[in-house]
Amino acid sequence: MGRVRVAGLAVSIDGFGAGPEQSLDHPLGVRGPELHNWFYPTRTFRSMIGQDGGTEGIDDRFAKAAMAGFGAFILGRNMFGPVRGDWPDDVWKGWWGDNPPYHAPTFILTRYPRAPIVMEGGTTFHFVTDGIEAALAQARAAAGQLDVKIGGGVSTVRQAVLAGAVDEMHLVLSPVVLGRGEALFTGIDLPGLGYRVAEAVPTEQATHLVLKR
Numbered sequence: 302m303g304r305v306r307v308a309g310l311a312v313s314i315d316g317f318g319a320g321p322e323q324s325l326d327h328p329l330g331v332r333g334p335e336l337h338n339w340f341y342p343t344r345t346f347r348s349m350i351g352q353d354g355g356t357e358g359i360d361d362r363f364a365k366a367a368m369a370g371f372g373a374f375i376l377g378r379n380m381f382g383p384v385r386g387d388w389p390d391d392v393w394k395g396w397w398g399d400n401p402p403y404h405a406p407t408f409i410l411t412r413y414p415r416a417p418i419v420m421e422g423g424t425t426f427h428f429v430t431d432g433i434e435a436a437l438a439q440a441r442a443a444a445g446q447l448d449v450k451i452g453g454g455v456s457t458v459r460q461a462v463l464a465g466a467v468d469e470m471h472l473v474l475s476p477v478v479l480g481r482g483e484a485l486f487t488g489i490d491l492p493g494l495g496y497r498v499a500e501a502v503p504t505e506q507a508t509h510l511v512l513k514r
Contacts, residue, residue, distance in 0.1 A: 302441060303448040304468040307458055309367030310485075311336035311473040311507070317482035318455040325383040328396055335477045339506035340364055349402055359504045367471060372447025373440035374407040375433075377457035381409045381426070388415050395426065403452075406443040408436045410457055433460040455483035462489060467514075470496070474508040 312318050313336060320330025327333065340346050344355030345364035355361065382393050395401055400421040408427045415428040429436040440449040451461045461467050491512065500511035 303372065303444055303446055305449045305451065305466045307451045307467055307470040309364060309471060309473060310453060310458065311475050312485055313475060313477045313479045315478050315480065316484055316486060317479045318485040319483040320479055321481040323379055330482055332479055336475045339473055339475060359502055360506055363471065363509050370448050371405060371450040372444030373405055374403050374450045374452045375436050375440050375457060376407060376409050376452045377454045378409060378411040380452065380454045387413045394418055408440050410436055433464050437466050455485055459489065470512040472510045474510060
């Protein structure tokens with residue numbers, strides 16, 4: 302069985318993993334995209350959006366690793382889209398168009414049931430209404446020997462960490478102060494849960510931190 306990992310999760314200097322007031326116009330919250338300024342210039346990101354070129358240094362190495370080796374993904378409802386409450390229809394199928402970047406079974410935490418959605422490129426969205434433990438069990442079964450990625454958002458990462466499920470976290474400390482937003486680790490005793498900093502790699506754009514148990 303593979304590991305459960307968080308990878309490529311950007312965090313502000315003051316500890317926020319997303320900005321406030323997430324919406325259709327601000328999927329990462331107000332000023333949330335600033336957390337990912339390290340990512341946008343990389344060859345990995347530019348390839349994801351169908352463009353050539355991009356940087357190939359340390360940031361790109363971590364960006365590439367943040368999407369490699371996974372057999373399943375877990376996302377929160379807000380990460381999947383801006384729709385709140387019961388699903389009004391089947392129109393919304395994620396932020397990413399017909400071919401999302403996951404290319405593997407992807408499990409969405411929600412209180413409201415919905416039939417699976419089969420997308421292009423191997424992604425199928427499954428909607429899990431029984432909580433993080435049920436999502437983890439289904440994702441592990443789907444991933445087989447590959448890893449499971451806790452893809453966000455902040456609430457989903459917190460739930461997985463508190464459940465004792467996350468083996469490794471790659472966090473990207475971005476030189477941004479948001480002031481408000483989704484706090485990542487408030488009230489969580491990471492050393493008490495067994496985490497230690499195994500790697501710290503600074504670049505011009507950010508500092509990459511790998512925490513392991």
